[in-house]
Amino acid sequence: AQSVTQPDIHITVSEGASLELRCNYSYGATPYLFWYVQSPGQGLQLLLKYFSGDTLVQGIKGFEAEFKRSQSSFNLRKPSVHWSDAAEYFCAVRRGGGADGLTFGKGTHLIIQP
Amino acid sequence: DAGVIQSPRHEVTEMGQEVTLRCKPISGHNSLFWYRQTMMRGLELLIYFNNNVPIDDSGMPEDRFSAKMPNASFSTLKIQPSEPRDSAVYFCASSLDRSQPQHFGDGTRLSIL
Numbered sequence: 001a002q003s004v005t006q007p008d009i010h011i012t013v014s015e016g017a018s019l020e021l022r023c024n025y026s027y028g029a030t031p032y033l034f035w036y037v038q039s040p041g042q043g044l045q046l047l048l049k050y051f052s053g054d055t056l057v058q059g060i061k062g063f064e065a066e067f068k069r070s071q072s073s074f075n076l077r078k079p080s081v082h083w084s085d086a087a088e089y090f091c092a093v094r095r096g097g098g099a100d101g102l103t104f105g106k107g108t109h110l111i112i113q114p
Numbered sequence: 115d116a117g118v119i120q121s122p123r124h125e126v127t128e129m130g131q132e133v134t135l136r137c138k139p140i141s142g143h144n145s146l147f148w149y150r151q152t153m154m155r156g157l158e159l160l161i162y163f164n165n166n167v168p169i170d171d172s173g174m175p176e177d178r179f180s181a182k183m184p185n186a187s188f189s190t191l192k193i194q195p196s197e198p199r200d201s202a203v204y205f206c207a208s209s210l211d212r213s214q215p216q217h218f219g220d221g222t223r224l225s226i227l
Contacts, residue, residue: 036218042221044205044207046216051213101147104157
């Protein structure tokens with residue numbers, strides 16, 4: 001079965017600094033990969049997705065992620081964070097080809113320092 | 115466009131009572147998913163439907179849980195009888211088809227006393 005690991009439970013970044021959130025997955029074939037963001041009391045909003053093709057994918061709110069098959073990773077990056085980026089971030093994987101549900105990591109809580 | 119709509123947003127009830135959570139997917143979406151979020155276990159898939167048919171219910175924790183999708187615009191998740199360990203946030207999500215990303219509702223925060 002597939003699994004997702006987000007090694008960092010909390011990350012603190014100064015406003016304006018760069019950000020990288022780590023995600024490692026376990027799945028035998030090419031997975032479908034996603035990053036979602038959750039603000040307090042809200043649902044999950046899709047930031048970006050990777051299905052195939054270019055391994056560097058662009059998303060909303062200035063986020064990007066890079067798929068590295070050799071490292072089984074799909075790390076999320078942003079060159080300059082804003083206070084409004086403070087939230088919980090989830091990496092997720094879905095088996096390719098089917099309407100299967102998502103397997104989520106445990107999430108990374110992002111704190112922005114002024 | 116309206117997103118996934120869940121009701122109620124909050125539910126507080128006593129142990130043993132029946133609880134019904136409701137979801138209206140995005141119009142035109144043919145896949146619907148129910149997830150549960152807890153501090154201990156994170157986000158877990160409970161069940162999903164494709165074209166109103168349950169495809170995988172292996173995540174449903176016990177027989178006390180049941181889900182239905184009588185038509186393309188409505189689904190329910192029912193817990194009977196409810197227990198304190200069922201307290202969680204329950205999310206519904208829908209996707210256009212089997213290859214598209216899922217869109218989430220704002221969730222129902224359920225507290226069983």
